[in-house]
Amino acid sequence: MPQKSIRQALNEALAQEMRRDPTVVVIGEDVAGGAATEGQRDAYGGVLGVTKGLFAEFGEARVIDTPITESAIMGAAAGAAVTGLRPVAELMFSDFFGVCFDQIFNQAAKFRYMFGGKAKTPLVIRTMIGAGRSAAAQHSQSPYHIFTSVPGLKCVVPSNAYDAKGLLIQAIRDDDPVVFCEHKLMYDLRAEVPDEPYTIPFGEANIVRDGDDVTVVALSRMVHYTYEAADTLVKEGIECELIDPRTTSPLDEDTILESVERTGRLVIVDEATPRCSIATDIAALVADKAFAALKAPVRRVTAPHTPVPFAPVLEKLYIPSPERIAAAVREVHGYA
Amino acid sequence: MSNAITAITMPKWGLTMTEGTVVGWLKQQGQDFAEGEEILEIETPKITNVVEASSAGTLRRIVAAAGTTLPVGGLLAVLAADEVPEAEIDTFVAGFEVPEPSAGEEAEAEGVKPRDIEVAGRRLRYLEFGQGDGAPVLLVHGFGADLNTWMFTQPALAATRRAVALDLPGHGGSVKDVGAGNAEGLTDAVEGVREALCIERVHLVGHSMGGAIATLAALRRPERVASLTLVASAGLGPEINASFIDGFVRASRRREAVEVLGLLVDDPALVSRAMVEDVLRYKRLDGVALALAKIAAAWFPGGRQSLDLTGRIGALTMPVQLVWGRNDRIIPVAHGEALAAHLPVHILDAAGHLPHMEKAGEVSRLIERFISLS
Numbered sequence: 165m166p167q168k169s170i171r172q173a174l175n176e177a178l179a180q181e182m183r184r185d186p187t188v189v190v191i192g193e194d195v196a197g198g199a200a201t202e203g204q205r206d207a208y209g210g211v212l213g214v215t216k217g218l219f220a221e222f223g224e225a226r227v228i229d230t231p232i233t234e235s236a237i238m239g240a241a242a243g244a245a246v247t248g249l250r251p252v253a254e255l256m257f258s259d260f261f262g263v264c265f266d267q268i269f270n271q272a273a274k275f276r277y278m279f280g281g282k283a284k285t286p287l288v289i290r291t292m293i294g295a296g297r298s299a300a301a302q303h304s305q306s307p308y309h310i311f312t313s314v315p316g317l318k319c320v321v322p323s324n325a326y327d328a329k330g331l332l333i334q335a336i337r338d339d340d341p342v343v344f345c346e347h348k349l350m351y352d353l354r355a356e357v358p359d360e361p362y363t364i365p366f367g368e369a370n371i372v373r374d375g376d377d378v379t380v381v382a383l384s385r386m387v388h389y390t391y392e393a394a395d396t397l398v399k400e401g402i403e404c405e406l407i408d409p410r411t412t413s414p415l416d417e418d419t420i421l422e423s424v425e426r427t428g429r430l431v432i433v434d435e436a437t438p439r440c441s442i443a444t445d446i447a448a449l450v451a452d453k454a455f456a457a458l459k460a461p462v463r464r465v466t467a468p469h470t471p472v473p474f475a476p477v478l479e480k481l482y483i484p485s486p487e488r489i490a491a492a493v494r495e496v497h498g499y500a
Numbered sequence: 501m502s503n504a505i506t507a508i509t510m511p512k513w514g515l516t517m518t519e520g521t522v523v524g525w526l527k528q529q530g531q532d533f534a535e536g537e538e539i540l541e542i543e544t545p546k547i548t549n550v551v552e553a554s555s556a557g558t559l560r561r562i563v564a565a566a567g568t569t570l571p572v573g574g575l576l577a578v579l580a581a582d583e584v585p586e587a588e589i590d591t592f593v594a595g596f597e598v599p600e601p602s603a604g605e606e607a608e609a610e611g612v613k614p615r616d617i618e619v620a621g622r623r624l625r626y627l628e629f630g631q632g633d634g635a636p637v638l639l640v641h642g643f644g645a646d647l648n649t650w651m652f653t654q655p656a657l658a659a660t661r662r663a664v665a666l667d668l669p670g671h672g673g674s675v676k677d678v679g680a681g682n683a684e685g686l687t688d689a690v691e692g693v694r695e696a697l698c699i700e701r702v703h704l705v706g707h708s709m710g711g712a713i714a715t716l717a718a719l720r721r722p723e724r725v726a727s728l729t730l731v732a733s734a735g736l737g738p739e740i741n742a743s744f745i746d747g748f749v750r751a752s753r754r755r756e757a758v759e760v761l762g763l764l765v766d767d768p769a770l771v772s773r774a775m776v777e778d779v780l781r782y783k784r785l786d787g788v789a790l791a792l793a794k795i796a797a798a799w800f801p802g803g804r805q806s807l808d809l810t811g812r813i814g815a816l817t818m819p820v821q822l823v824w825g826r827n828d829r830i831i832p833v834a835h836g837e838a839l840a841a842h843l844p845v846h847i848l849d850a851a852g853h854l855p856h857m858e859k860a861g862e863v864s865r866l867i868e869r870f871i872s873l874s
Contacts, residue, residue: 217857326781330784358785360676360785360786360787361785361786362781362785362786363784364784364786365752365753368753368754369755371773375772418755419754489587
């Protein structure tokens with residue numbers, strides 16, 4: 165099976181859905197153009213190349229470049245969704261949600277409920293998350309927990325190219341607004357991806373590796389750091405069961421709870437800040453529903469409660485590392 | 501006795517295997533064994549299986565203890581007669597190198613991957629390897645499966661002849677449009693692949709629904725079929741496990757898939773997470789749900805088999821044998837037993853609906869012997 169990067173997988177998902185369904189449109193900053201290529205449309209295919217080729221195939225009516233105004237992008241997309249299109253809107257950096265949050269959380273997320281189920285809002289918001297490029301505090305955050313906390317929004321956090329394609333197609337076909345969070349350091353990560361279109365259902369976690377000693381739930385890029393830590397730990401005789409929830413809303417509670425009921429030990433790895441986060445949410449879930457199974461305190465490995473530092477040395481300390489993950493697992497495993 | 505020193509190396513099961521782990525040794529160091537005896541057990545992320553002796557010999561040195569992980573081709577053990585001095589065994593072990601794929605072998609490995617072929621304007625995937633003078637063998641999988649079901653059988657048969665496995669329409673990497681999904685259409689596909697690959701006479705091996713398809717192909721063009729092996733075949737009686745068929749068509753999540761796939765085998769521990777994941781990845785592809793529903797409706801309406809070929813088995817002119825797992829929970833073994841007076845019927849203990857995977861060595865040998873006599 166062909167190996168494809170996350171960038172290619174996303175591009176393929178968009179192109180295949182646009183071919184299949186004429187109501188699918190792409191809207192956002194530079195989606196038809198490219199940074200620093202004045203007058204040259206489709207030169208880059210968005211700042212990260214994800215939409216490359218779409219303008220040439222589908223034209224300007226379906227690949228819509230916008231001014232730098234997130235509120236207009238999200239407002240237009242939410243309105244288009246509720247009136248019959250399936251827009252895939254790009255919020256270049258998720259950090260920018262602040263200027264368009266009314267359109268997302270008070271409009272798109274509420275339409276179905278407010279109109280008594282008579283309206284649907286098949287909107288996808290593709291957005292970039294993650295620290296690690298010294299992009300500083302305003303371009304490095306991972307605010308998926310904020311989207312997850314809003315009833316009416318679904319939230320997807322893919323960790324590999326296979327999941328990225330299947331989850332994006334699922335998101336486009338879903339009749340509710342979906343926030344699709346792409347980690348900016350993972351676009352070149354490759355995996356086997358079928359050429360054919362396929363969908364991965366929301367709320368179905370992926371068990372990345374089996375183990376009976378400690379359950380580790382990790383999101384997005386942290387899945388890979390945890391895998392690395394688990395490789396080290398297995399040599400010490402500690403086997404981690406690594407769970408990637410894939411979607412934070414809906415969340416596959418059953419897979420997490422079943423695993424913890426077997427291992428009795430849980431570590432959650434989340435690149436976001438720790439207060440009111442996914443890590444906290446899952447810790448609360450397990451305390452609530454699997455308390456009797458726990459043999460050790462639940463440990464969260466997260467960023468500190470601070471903005472993301474610009475200085476590379478500090479930023480490296482800020483992001484959970486395989487070493488920190490391994491240390492947390494050892495601690496939980498060794499707890500008598 | 502010859503003074504030859506030979507190696508048992510890590511086998512390659514299926515297209516994606518790169519390494520395996522020794523689960524345990526079933527023979528002790530120094531022990532003699534006969535051809536076909538089980539030597540050791542190996543685990544991959546997908547499957548656990550035993551390695552059997554390809555000929556009689558003596559297990560002189562176990563190199564990879566239980567728990568060791570080695571790449572494909574890595575040295576597991578050394579075989580040699582008792583007269584061979586220890587020092588020579590030491591030298592052999594010290595000098596052993598995992599053969600790096602040479603340029604030629606790489607080119608060959610390039611060749612051993614599935615290809616697409618157009619049959620009546622439709623894209624079908626197949627996998628072919630092996631060469632020899634005899635008629636080639638064509639392997640036909642069952643409902644919901646694909647060519648990987650023959651991961652143990654195909655290499656064994658390919659040692660002496662051309663071995664081809666195909667993905668039926670609606671399955672694996674083949675086109676997902678199955679038309680009506682009925683027996684006629686699927687038999688056309690098998691016939692089409694045989695013709696497109698310019699195979700004049702073929703040994704057909706079919707599993708489950710693939711057994712019924714192979715039987716129909718043999719009835720249609722008996723002069724083209726040298727022998728017929730039916731493994732846990734459909735088409736030989738009305739009963740089939742309807743909850744398996746419904747459950748398989750419906751399953752979209754891991755939990756459902758684990759439950760349904762457990763019905764296929766005698767020991768549900770054989771169903772690995774990777775195997776479940778492969779099934780889910782297939783089922784998630786666009787068009788698969790519809791293809792399976794159509795095939796199920798055509799073949800198994802109301803939870804019964806619509807196709808009964810028992811009356812036509814006697815009309816087959818080529819040698820026919822049946823293989824069945826005694827504990828088959830999908831198609832009752834009684835369907836095979838009922839034909840025991842007319843045909844060779846091999847019933848394997850401790851096997852369910854997938855004897856060619858559960859008792860891989862035994863089934864491969866049964867097919868190989870039957871084919872070479874036919």
